[in-house]
Amino acid sequence: MTSFKIPSAPRSIQKDNPIKFLLDSETIDCLAHNIALVHPVFDAQAFKRLALTNIAPLGIMDRSAHIAAALKATLPAKFSEAADILLQTLTPPNVHTDRLGLSVFFYLPHTRFIADYGRDAQHNSGEDPFDVAMRAQYELTRRFTAEFSIRPFLTHDFERTLNQLQQWLNDPDPHVRRLCSEGSRPRLPWGARIPQLIADPSPVLPILEALKNDPSLYVRRSVANHLGDIAKDHSTLAFEVCERWLTDADKDLKWVIRHAVRHPAKQGNATALAIRKAAGGR
Template identity: 60%
Template structure:
């Protein structure tokens, strides 16, 4: 296969530079790459029309709205049945990430992909009457290995909490740290930028088995997500979060001690005595 036919990612900085905004990550170059990657695996794609429709009205939109706009364009140009359309998206993906740090912002290229799954992947009527759950899970598994499906998994946790949590519990044992991180990050009750999960804000206990499974993960990338998740719980259920951290502090190694300190850092800054005591209990060294 020639290099011209390989899937492409647009150029992207490691961080947002002064005077720039995230929305530039889904600009003309990203649209060209998206059309190129789709055309490789979907031969009937009218790439010229796709690029034209993708660019129409995109300029004033912020990054999340751009992802949603491009998902709508994808819907018009991919097969009508969701399962077939999302299979095209999966086949168009670039290789999965090999590192958990230093990947920069290029992954935001896949925001339209997760927006597509979140928008169209829950409705059997958009899939010829067939249950779209498995197709959506397969897609999110692959996307999260390149970007993160933390935004798209949340509508599934809201609509189908039991079956989605069951899948995430399975994925806590996956060899890919990006998949394991999704299990914690995607189920956070108050994930920044994303819709809240009201049921987990009210009662986070259904998610605790996932955090238990990942608290000693080999990757800091995953453990940091667990700590942030516990920090979310502490905003609404501080006693539960502090009880969890106190139990984890028993026999904790340095990695778990760091997780505990990170999890309670915000209430500790506010002078909450239980959080201060936990940070002392989990002190390094």
């Protein structure tokens, strides 16, 4: 059998080459090829025609939604069946947490498909699609990231999604553990904000607590960035967390603390500056 394809991509964003071009005709061809391998009745030509129509002016996030809509039109109507087909096309999980390059953006439309069509029973013959969607999030975050696609679930089904993230906190894969923190950031760049967590971040503090000493810098950096998000709206709470963590903090946790308060420290906030100094910063 011919192997699955993933499009070529640069290691990093290139000047004068907008990131939206990561989702172009080559990506669509590869996606059609991969689906046809596991779902022979797939109408690849119809999918490619729909996916390429009017895609040129769209930015990368809108392109992912546009391609996801083409998938919805050409895969089986039942979400669980469509999601299973997409999961069968995945390449092996990423072993590393760095040096991944931009080719992983190939999976952005996959995550958008889960986000757009995995929250409503009407797309799944009346059956609750939640468990199927969570399984897909788990597998996709191991190849790319589900930090964008998990957010609509937090917004619309908060308690159940938060419970799922808590179940993943001890997963052996750092990509999955990072999702627990990164996906629940209240102000994730490129991602939809989570109003409930902007108003009250306390429900996700146990996640940060569980991951603050994670063995992976990839995960700890997310914890620091998440706490930095909280500091933008609830600085007193964020500073209290940092001050508590300073007790018996090792060098790795001190880095997390310094990183978490870097923005208010740059603005001259006296408490943030004192925390950074106590954590070994200048």
